[in-house]
Amino acid sequence: MLVLVLDTATPAITAAVADLGDGGIELRAQRVTVDGRAHGELLAPSIDAVLTEAGVKPFDLSAIVVGVGPGPFTGLRAGLVTAATMSSALGIPAYGVCTLDALGAATVGTVLVATDARRREIYWAVYRDGLPGTPPKVAKPAEVAIAIASEGVLRAVGEGAEKYAELLGVSAEAPSFPPPIEFARLAADRVRAKAPSEPLTPLYLRRPDAVEPATRKPALAAGER
Amino acid sequence: MRDEPLVLGIETSCDETGVGIVRGHTLLADALASSVDEHARFGGVVPEVASRAHLEALVPTINRALDDAGVKLADLDAIAVTAGPGLAGALLVGVAGAKGLALATEKPIFGVNHLAAHVAVDTLEHGPFTGPAIALLVSGGHSSLLRVDDLSAGVTPMGATIDDAAGEAFDKVARLLGMPFPGGPPIDRAAREGEATVSFPRGLTTARDLQSHRFDFSFSGLKTAVARWVEARERDGSPVPVNDVAASFQEAVCDVLTMKAIDACRHAGVQTLVIGGGVAANSRLRAMAQERAAKHGITVRVPRPKLCTDNGAMVAALGSHLVAAGRRPSKLDFPADSAMSLSLIGV
Numbered sequence: 227m228l229v230l231v232l233d234t235a236t237p238a239i240t241a242a243v244a245d246l247g248d249g250g251i252e253l254r255a256q257r258v259t260v261d262g263r264a265h266g267e268l269l270a271p272s273i274d275a276v277l278t279e280a281g282v283k284p285f286d287l288s289a290i291v292v293g294v295g296p297g298p299f300t301g302l303r304a305g306l307v308t309a310a311t312m313s314s315a316l317g318i319p320a321y322g323v324c325t326l327d328a329l330g331a332a333t334v335g336t337v338l339v340a341t342d343a344r345r346r347e348i349y350w351a352v353y354r355d356g357l358p359g360t361p362p363k364v365a366k367p368a369e370v371a372i373a374i375a376s377e378g379v380l381r382a383v384g385e386g387a388e389k390y391a392e393l394l395g396v397s398a399e400a401p402s403f404p405p406p407i408e409f410a411r412l413a414a415d416r417v418r419a420k421a422p423s424e425p426l427t428p429l430y431l432r433r434p435d436a437v438e439p440a441t442r443k444p445a446l447a448a449g450e451r
Numbered sequence: 452m453r454d455e456p457l458v459l460g461i462e463t464s465c466d467e468t469g470v471g472i473v474r475g476h477t478l479l480a481d482a483l484a485s486s487v488d489e490h491a492r493f494g495g496v497v498p499e500v501a502s503r504a505h506l507e508a509l510v511p512t513i514n515r516a517l518d519d520a521g522v523k524l525a526d527l528d529a530i531a532v533t534a535g536p537g538l539a540g541a542l543l544v545g546v547a548g549a550k551g552l553a554l555a556t557e558k559p560i561f562g563v564n565h566l567a568a569h570v571a572v573d574t575l576e577h578g579p580f581t582g583p584a585i586a587l588l589v590s591g592g593h594s595s596l597l598r599v600d601d602l603s604a605g606v607t608p609m610g611a612t613i614d615d616a617a618g619e620a621f622d623k624v625a626r627l628l629g630m631p632f633p634g635g636p637p638i639d640r641a642a643r644e645g646e647a648t649v650s651f652p653r654g655l656t657t658a659r660d661l662q663s664h665r666f667d668f669s670f671s672g673l674k675t676a677v678a679r680w681v682e683a684r685e686r687d688g689s690p691v692p693v694n695d696v697a698a699s700f701q702e703a704v705c706d707v708l709t710m711k712a713i714d715a716c717r718h719a720g721v722q723t724l725v726i727g728g729g730v731a732a733n734s735r736l737r738a739m740a741q742e743r744a745a746k747h748g749i750t751v752r753v754p755r756p757k758l759c760t761d762n763g764a765m766v767a768a769l770g771s772h773l774v775a776a777g778r779r780p781s782k783l784d785f786p787a788d789s790a791m792s793l794s795l796i797g798v
């Protein structure tokens with residue numbers, strides 16, 4: 227069964243085609259491009275590229291697996307809306323995978339998994355032998371250092387952990403971004419069981435900044451003049 | 452090249468998730484989901500709230516449009532989407548979603564300009580343009596005068612607001628008068644019950660202003676004048692004649708808009724005036740434009756109110772026009788461009 231994997235919850239714009247055979251899971255093609263500001267531009271060409279490289283037509287796909295975050299809003303939505311429209315158009319199910327789960331899935335022991343949430347914060351959770359031990363949260367690195375003090379965390383993975391290793395007091399290791407194959411692994415049971423399509427609910431973890439009465443000015447910019 | 456291309460258009464530049472389907476100049480479906488209620492308590496559109504709502508609404512709105520039109524994705528000749536200008540995060544949901552649709556269906560995609568789409572939508576109601584036209588685009592986000600020679604080639608900006616957009620002035624004055632957001636409809640209603648008894652200032656209309664800003668607009672001074680007038684009444688303890696204030700304010704806005712639009716037509720020697728954008732739904736603006744244009748032998752083209760506000764049909768209409776004109780589709784890596792230049796019809 228061929229699945230398309232997408233994730234845009236970190237600066238890594240991720241697209242891959244995975245083959246879920248009886249023997250195991252094999253990646254047929256993948257593109258991981260690190261550019262925190264170009265999710266809207268680069269995701270679609272990456273999908274096009276992995277489909278072409280894998281020799282797969284969209285209608286050959288059995289499912290779409292997408293990272294649902296947590297992640298910075300705009301980039302995260304690019305992946306989710308792409309997965310939603312493709313799944314609807316192809317009439318195939320879409321399954322969500324927590325992006326931190328994919329990043330932590332291949333780790334051993336007690337590990338902090340952290341991605342960059344911008345605004346000097348990180349999205350984080352603690353994993354034990356690859357399984358989530360705490361729910362995903364967003365917090366300042368210094369607060370996370372206190373929160374994990376009693377968890378017995380020895381190592382950390384993810385770009386958020388790399389960036390704030392000193393504040394966190396834990397040394398960071400690879401991978402920096404979630405490996406595409408882990409999304410396929412984490413959704414494999416659902417794909418094989420042909421589970422119903424899921425509503426792709428983004429893990430925003432933050433509320434929108436909506437306190438100021440903004441003016442209704444969507445396009446007052448160079449484009450108008 | 453196709454005579455009557457079947458195109459699905461997606462619009463997410465502000466707070467409306469719009470999906471329209473057209474065949475040539477025929478409107479087949481115009482599905483809309485609005486997050487306006489979620490913004491009302493803030494008195495304006497909150498970008499992040501709008502973007503979240505687009506993500507939830509896009510697929511259901513696409514499916515509703517397909518159902519309404521009775522067509523399948525496989526029947527489409529192309530997909531069109533607003534590439535800009537607009538709210539960056541909101542645009543991106545539509546652009547990424549449209550690209551997903553294009554990838555899945557292996558159809559060509561056209562990233563188009565929101566403002567040009569406001570002009571193109573009138574072809575669904577009044578047929579193709581037969582010659583050059585002047586377009587007056589007025590909404591909460593834009594107030595522009597454009598010269599349109601060929602919709603598939605480009606438009607030429609003549610003037611724009613130098614401060615608030617016309618619709619923004621409606622929103623602000625409505626708030627001042629205790630009316631809900633968006634302010635256009637309640638002001639229009641109140642004005643019908645009142646009389647334009649107060650002479651509020653007409654921005655950028657003095658002889659001196661006309662030298663440097665002949666086709667530009669300014670509504671910030673008008674909004675301030677209305678606020679001062681209302682405050683003075685309240686200070687005196689006298690009642691505020693809300694309906695008369697609404698009528699007077701609306702008269703001032705429509706006076707300037709139509710005066711400059713007709714002047715632009717005459718200056719350019721153009722016989723057709725197209726009006727679009729949310730403010731084009733205003734009943735006084737429509738009546739005044741018809742009346743003044745008739746005196747100069749100018750034809751006014753203004754679509755029904757539902758097509759004036761942001762919608763997917765306008766994007767589909769422009770997309771269909773570009774397909775019929777043989778324009779090349781956009782590449783898959785085109786960005787959502789919040790400040791997209793007016794001179795670009797598509798990307």
Ligand SMILES: [Zn+2]
Pocket residue numbers: 565569590592728729760761
């Ligand atoms: Zn508009």
